Amino acid sequence: MAKVELVHVCKSYNGKEDVIQDLSVSIEPGEFFVLVGPSGCGKSTILRMIAGLEAITSGELLIGGIKVNGMPPSERNLSMVFQNYALYPHLTVEQNITFGLHTKKISKQEQKKRCLEAAEMLGLTDFLKLKPRQLSGGQRQRVALARAIVTHAPICLMDEPLSNLDAKLRSKMRSEIRQLQRRLGITMIYVTHDQVEAMTMADRMMVLNEGRPQQIGAPLEIYNHPSNIFVASFIGAPPMNLAKAKVLESSLLFNSERVMRLHHHLPSSQQQVIVGVRPEHIRLADTGDEYFIAEVVNVEVLGTETLITFELTKTEHWIARWSGQWNVHVGEQVPLFIDETAFIFFHEDGQRLNHPVSSYVASGEERK
Amino acid sequence: MAKVELVHVCKSYNGKEDVIQDLSVSIEPGEFFVLVGPSGCGKSTILRMIAGLEAITSGELLIGGIKVNGMPPSERNLSMVFQNYALYPHLTVEQNITFGLHTKKISKQEQKKRCLEAAEMLGLTDFLKLKPRQLSGGQRQRVALARAIVTHAPICLMDEPLSNLDAKLRSKMRSEIRQLQRRLGITMIYVTHDQVEAMTMADRMMVLNEGRPQQIGAPLEIYNHPSNIFVASFIGAPPMNLAKAKVLESSLLFNSERVMRLHHHLPSSQQQVIVGVRPEHIRLADTGDEYFIAEVVNVEVLGTETLITFELTKTEHWIARWSGQWNVHVGEQVPLFIDETAFIFFHEDGQRLNHPVSSYVASGEERK
Amino acid sequence: ATTPSENKEGKTEIVFWHAMSGDLETVLKEIVEEFNKSHSSIEVKPIFQGTYEEALTKFNTVAGTKDAPAIMQTFEVGTKYMIDSGKIQPVQKFIDEENYDIAQWEKNIVNYYTVNGKIYSMPFNSSTPVLIYNKDAFKEAGLDPEKPPMTYGELKEAAKKLTKKQGGQTTQYGFSILNYGWFFEEMLAVQGGLYVNHENGRKENATKAVFNGEEGLRVFDLIRDMYKEGTFYNVGQNWDDMRAAFQSKKIAMYLDSSAGVKTIIDNAPFEVGVSYLPVPDGVERQGVIIGGASLWMTKDISEKQQKAAWEFMKYLSTSEVQAKWHVKTGYFAINPAAYEEEIVKAEWEKYPQLKVTVDQLKQTKSIPATQGALISVFPESRQKVVKAMESLYQGVDPQEALNRAAAETDRALEIANKK
Amino acid sequence: MNVLRTFLLYALLITCSVVMLFPIVYAFLISFMSGAEVLQGHIWPQEFTTANYVAAFRKVPLLEYLLNSFIVSFLVMLGQLIVSSLAAFAFVFLNFKGRDVLFFLCIATMLIPWEATMIPNFLTVQKLGWLNSYLGLTVPFFALAFGIFLLRQHFKTIPLELYEAAQVSGVSHFRFFWNIVLPLSKTSLITLGIYSFLTTWNMYLWPLLVTNNDRVRTVQIGLKQMQTQEISTEWGVVMAAVIVVILPTLLLLFVGQKHLQKGLMQGAIK
Amino acid sequence: MNTPLPVQPPASVQIRRKRTMRTTLEGITYLLPSLILFSIFLFYPMLRTMYLSVYLTDYQGNPVQFVGIENFVYLLKDVNFLQSVKATLLFVCYTVPTSVFLALCLALMANEKLKGIGLFRTCFSSTMGMSVAASSVIWMFMYNPSIGVINKVLSLFGISDVQWLLDPKIALVSVAISTIWMNTGFTFLILLGGLQNIDPSLYESARIAGVSYLYQLRKVTLPLLSPTLFFVTTVSLIHSFQTFGQIDILTKGGPMDATNVIVYSIYKDAFINYNFGSASAQAVILFFAILVVTFLQFKFGERKVHYQ
Ligand SMILES: Nc1ncnc2c1ncn2[C@@H]1O[C@H](COP(=O)(O)OP(=O)(O)OP(=O)(O)O)[C@@H](O)[C@H]1O
C-alpha cells in the first residue's frame, strides 16, 4: 500500500506551454482514483509522470512519502496498462503476461498460477499460446490488462484499459478489477472516458481540463455538485443542460423568450446566471404540474431510455432523458416539468454559485 | 452510393478454424450499418475483407453489384478508420489527413478546405502541424477519423473510431458523423462496442458472435426482440436478466425457490424455459402491485441512475435499473414488481420462443 | 611457433619462408621433404607467406624476434633492401668457412647477388625474359618461323606482317610487352644501359636514375612507334592477361619470363617459338639480368641453425635437385651441371625451346648493366616506370615520360638515402 | 493490369537475378575447364572435367583450411554479435552522460583505414603471444563499429513503449536486452551475423600475418597459394578452389536467408 | 533492480548525482568490451599512425627523424597524391549513389509478395557471399579484352575491343562497376530488412487511399526507410573510401594512377615502398576526410531520418 502525492506538479513537453499546470493531489493508499477529462487534457501524461516515464518539469512527486522525481520506473514498484497496450510482439500471450514477474522473486508455479487466473478472468485462456498480432484489438487490450494484474504491485496505473471491450465484458471487467483492487489493497490510478466506469469504480475521481484539475471528490459528489460548468457538462451523458438566464425577481428569463417561475429564493443576487439542469430531471408534466410547452427537435430511442431534444429557446436546445422507449415525434409540442430543486446555478464565469451540500434531492425520491 | 453485399463469406486465417462463418448480408447504398459483437468475434476481419486487405477464403463480396473478391483496395473507392489508427509517423497531422487526396483529383485548395473543415469538426485545428507521436491517444484517433472523412468516398469503414474519446466529444462526434454520412450519402460500415453509438447511429445493425451473425435488424427491433439469449444479453447495459425457469401451469418456478405468477398464456408448451427481463423493467413495487421481495446484494449509484443487484434465487442475481439516485442499502429487503409483458422467453437452447412482433409494450407507457 | 634450435625429436628446425604458390609450392615441398628424409638431424619447415611483398612486410616486422624464420626467400629487387636491413647473414661466411666451390654456380646468376665481392644470398629460383612467338602465325604471315626477329627493325617488320585487320578491327597484333618494370630493365640491360648511377648502385649507393638515357629512350620509342602503327597491343600489367592474349591469338609475339615458357607451350593451340630479347639495330647484345628470387639466411638464429640452413642451401644447389627444379618449374638451374642430368636432357628433347632460355643467359656478358641495379627503392621505381609505359599509350612523349619516372625515382632514392 | 504488373515484375526480377548471378555461374563454369580452354576464352566448357577440383584439394590442405576458416569465422561472428549488440543497446536504451560522444567515437573507428592499423596490431598480437592461435585471428575483430551502428539503427525502430513497459515491470536492463531487444532484432542480428561470418571468411592478409603454420591457417591463404605470379596461373584450379571456398559462404547465406525470411514473415514490430 | 526504498529520503541532489553515476556506470559496462578492443586495436594504432606521420621512418617503420608537417606538405604538392584524391572522390561518387540506388530498386522488387520471391531474394543477396578477392578475379576475367565475356557480348553489337582496365578513362568506371556488383548483395539485404520492418497497416492505409506506387514510395516507404537508408549510405560511403581489394587485383592502381585511390596508395607506400611516414600522413588525411564527410552526413543526413 502506498500513497501517491503530487505537489505543484507542472509538465511541459516543449518548454513553452504547460501540458499539466500546478497539479496537487494526494492519493491515499488503497484508494481507487479515477482521472477523467477530455481527450488531450493530460491524463496519460500524469500517469506517465507517476510511472517515471516522463520527467516532471517542476514540482514534486512522492510515493510512500519519499520524493521520487528522479527514481527510475523499475524501482517504483508499480504496474501499468498502456493506452496502446505495448505488448511484446515476439512473445506469446502467456509470456507477455508473466514477463517481468521473475524480478519479483515469484516462483514458476506461482507465475503460472497467476497467469492462468488472470487469463481466466479476462477470457484469454484460449489465446495463451498465440502472439499478439494474431489477436483482435480487444484481446490485445486484455493481455495488457492481465500483465498489470499479475504483478500485484502496490500501485497500479491503468490508461483506458477497457476502451476496446464490449459492454458486457466491460461491465464484468469493472467489477473484477474493483474486487481485485480491494482484495490486494492496491492503490489504483485509473484513466477512463467511460462515465459508468468512473462512477462505479472510483473512490474519488479528478476531473481535468487542459491540464488543470477542475474538481476532486467522490463520484456522486461531483455528479451532484459540479463545481463549475465544465465539470457539470463533462460528467453525465447526455450532459447537463445549460443556458444563460436573466434573473427577474423570482423568475428565470431565457433569451427573452421563455420564463420559468421559481418559488424558492435565488442563490445569489446575480442578475445574469447560467442555469443547469440534468436531462433526467426534465420529465413529462403530470396533471397538476407547473409545466411549460416545448417543441421536440430530435428523438433518440436507445432501448433502455429515450432522449428528447427540445427547443428551450430558438437558439438553445435542451435534452430530456426518459426511461423506456417513447413514441415521441419530432415537431410535437410536449408539456415538460422541471423540479425547481433540480436547478443548479453558475456564475457567468462558470463557477458554481450556490453550493448548499445536499440541498439537492434525487428525483427518484428517497425511500422511507 | 454503393451497395455492399457479402454472400456466404467465410474467412480462415490458419486454414483450419473459420474466423468468419458463412456470412451473408447486404448493405444498402447510403445505409449506416453497425457491426457489434464481443471482442474477437471477427468484426475487424469483416471490415478488412470488405476493404480488400484480407483475402476472402470462400464466398463472394460484391460492391455495387460487381464481384470484387480480387480487386485491390485502391480500386474499391472506400475509406477506412483503422482500429490502431495507422497514422504515418513521419507526417504531420495535416499531411496525414490529406494523404492520398490528390489521387481523387482534388485541388490543393479543396484539400486544404476539407482538411480544415474536418480538423475543425474534430477539434484538431491546433495540432495540424504536430506529428502523431506528440498527440494523445484520443487526438490520434481523431486524426485517423479525419483522414477517412475528407476523402468523401462512397463507402466508409470505421473500426471503433470513437473508443478513445470522452463521452462529451463522443456524443458530438456521433451526430457529426451521422450528419456527414447522411449529407454525402455514404454507405457506412461501422464497428463499435458502444451501445449508445450502435443504437443512435445505426440504420441497421448486425450482432455477431464467434464469426456467426446472430441477428440483423434495426437497433430497436434487436433491442426489443432479441432472437436468442446471446443477443439478449449482449445488447443493453446492464444486460438483460436471464434465468432458467420451470413452467408450472401459469407460474414460473426459479430454481425451486421463487415462483412468479403469470396471467397471460405461456408462449409454448415447454416445460423448461429461459426467462429474460430487462433491468429497467424491474421496478420498485407500488402499492397494489403484485410484488415479490428480494434481498439487495449490491448497489451502484451512477448519478443518472442506480443499479440494484438483488437475489433472484440463492445462486442467481438479477439487476434492476432505476432512474435517479436511490439510497438503497445492501442487505435490505425490497419489494419489486415486473410487468408480465416484459418477460421474454427463450428455448433452453437459447432461441427465442415467442416472437410476437410488437407484443411488447414499452414500460414508459405510450403517450396519449 | 618459437624457434628453438631443436624441436622435440632433437632435430634442428629450420623455418623457411617462401612465396612459392601453385605448382611451385608442390615441387618445393617435395624437395624439402627429400632433404628432411636424407638429413636426420635437420628439419626444414617451408611456410608459404604470400607474395614476395607480403612475405617481406611480415619479415620486416618480425625480423630480430623469435618469430623470424631462418631462411627467407626474397625477390631480386629486394636484394639491396635485405642487405640494408641488417638482419641477415651473408652466405659468403659459410662459403669461406668451407671453401665451398662456387664456381659450380652459374656465374651470371651469382653475379646479381654478389655485392662488393660478397655473396649475400643463395640464388634459388631464377629466370630471364625471352621473346615468345606464335610459329603458326609466322607461317601464315609468310615469315620464317625459325628466324625470329633479333633486332628492333626486324621486330617492327615482323610485327607489321603479323598484324591482321578485319573490317577496321585488329584481330591480331604483332607484338606486346607487359607493362612491368622488369621488362624495361631487361631491354635496357641488353643494350648495356644502366638503370641508376654509380654502376647501377653497385659501387656505392645510387643517387640518381639514369634509365632515361638513349638506351631507355630507344625502348620507349619502340613501344611508342609500334603502338602508333597499330602493331603493338597494350596488355596491361597482368601476366595472365598477357598470356591469355597470346593463347587467344590476339598477339603473335611478346616478352615473357623463361619460367613461364613450358606452360605456354603446353596450353597453346599452336606451335610456340622462343627467342632472345631483341636489341636495337646496330647495338651489341650484352645479355640479360637475372630475375626471380634468392634465399637469405637470417642473423638472429643460433649457430647450429645457421649451419643447418647452410646445409639445406647446399642441398638445393646440387645438380640433381637443380635438375628436378628446372624440369618441374622452368626456372634455371643455378648449377649448370644440372643440365647434364638425364631428366633435363629428356625434357629438352621434348621442349627444345627451353634450351634457348639457358643459352641466352649463358651468353650474357658480366658487366654492371647485366648485373642488375642495386637500389632499395626498386619496387617504387618500378611503379614509376610502369606509369611511364602506360602514359605512352596516352600519347605522352617518350622522353618526357622517362624523365618523369627518373625524377620520381630520384626523389625516392633521396629519401631512402636519408634513412 | 494486375497480371501485367506481376508479369513485368517477374521479368524484371529474372533479369536482375541473371545479371547478379552471372559472374558466379561463370566462375563455376570455368572451374570445369582445362587450362588451355580458359586462356582461349571459352564460356562453356567443352567437357566438364573435375580434374581441377581434384588438383585443388591436392595442392593445399583445403579441408583443414576450411575447418579453420569455419572456426575463426564462427568465433568472430559470435564475438561481434555479443560485443556489438551490447554496445548498441547502451547507445539506444541507456541514457547516460557522454553517450553521443562515445557513439561518434565508435563511428569514427570505422573511418580508420585498416591499412594504418595492421602493423601496430600485428605487433600487439605478437606481444600478447597470440600468433598462430585462434585468439590472434579473432579477438582483434570482436569490436565492430559497423555492427554497433547497424544494430543501433535497428534498435531505434523498436517502439519506446516496449522499453517503458519493461521499465515499469521492474525488469533489469539486461533482461530487457536479452528477452526483448535481441529477439525483436533477429533480422538485424542474422544480417550482421552473415556479414561478420563472411568478412572473416574472406580475410586474407591478417591471417597470413599472424599465422605461421598450416594448423590455424584459413582458406583464403590456400586460395592465394594456388595462384602464381611469374608462371601461368592455372585458372581452372583457382576457380575450382574459389567455388569450394565460396560454397560454404553461399550455403550459409541461403540458410541465413531462410531464417531471415522467417523472421521477416513474422514481421513488423508494431 | 528491486531494491527496497531507503527509509530516510536523502538529499535530492545526492540522489540525482548517484543516479547519473549509476546510469553512466551501467552504460559504460555495456560499452566496455567495445571500448577496450577499440582502444587496443584501433585507437592505439591510429595514434601511432598520427605520430608516424610527422616522422621519417626506416624500413621497419621505426621513426628516425622528426620532419614535422613535411610529409603533408609534400603530399599536398604531389601531383600523384592529388590524382589519388581525385580518383578516390570519383570512385566514391560512382559507387555510393549507384549501389544504394540499385540495391533499393532490388529490395523494393523483392519486397513484393510473390510466389518464389525467396529465391530472388537469395539471388540478389548472393554477392554478399563472395569474397572481394574471388569476385575480383572473376571480374578480371570478364573484363579481359581478349578473352573476356563482356567484350565478346559487346562484339555481337559491333562494339570493338574496349580496354576496360587499361584505358585510364574507363578503368575507374570498370572497377566501380565491379564494386557496385559486389556491394549490392549486402546493401540489398539491409534495405530489405528495413522495408520489412515497416508497419504493414501503414501500407494498408495507403492502399485504401489509392495512391500511386510512386507516391507511396516517396511519401511512405522512403521516409520510413530513412533510418536504414541513412545507415547504408553512411556505411557505403565509408567503405567506398576504403576500397582496396578489387583495385589491388584488377588494376594495381593503374593505368597511369587512374585507379590509384588513397587507400591503395597508402598500401603501396607502406607495404611495397616502405615509406611509412608518407603512408601514415596519407592515412591521417584520409581519416580526417572521411571524418568530415561522415560528420556532415550525420549532421544533415540524420536530420531527415525518422526513427520509430
Ligand atoms: N492475423 C491473424 N492471424 C490469426 N488470427 C487472427 C488474425 N487476426 C485476427 N485473428 C483472430 O481472428 C478473430 C477475429 O479477430 P478480429 O480482429 O476480427 O476481432 P474483432 O471482432 O475486431 O475484435 P475486437 O473488438 O477485439 O477488435 C480473433 O479471435 C483473432 O484472434
Ligand SMILES: Nc1ncnc2c1ncn2[C@@H]1O[C@H](COP(=O)(O)OP(=O)(O)OP(=O)(O)O)[C@@H](O)[C@H]1O
Ligand atoms: N511527446 C509529446 N510531445 C509533445 N506533446 C505531447 C506529447 N505527448 C502528449 N503531448 C500533448 O500533451 C497533451 C496531453 O496529452 P495526453 O496524452 O496526456 O492526453 P490524454 O489526456 O491522455 O488524452 P487522451 O484521452 O486523448 O489519451 C496533448 O495536447 C498532447 O498533444
Ligand SMILES: [Mg+2]
Ligand atoms: Mg491518453
Ligand SMILES: [Mg+2]
Ligand atoms: Mg477489431
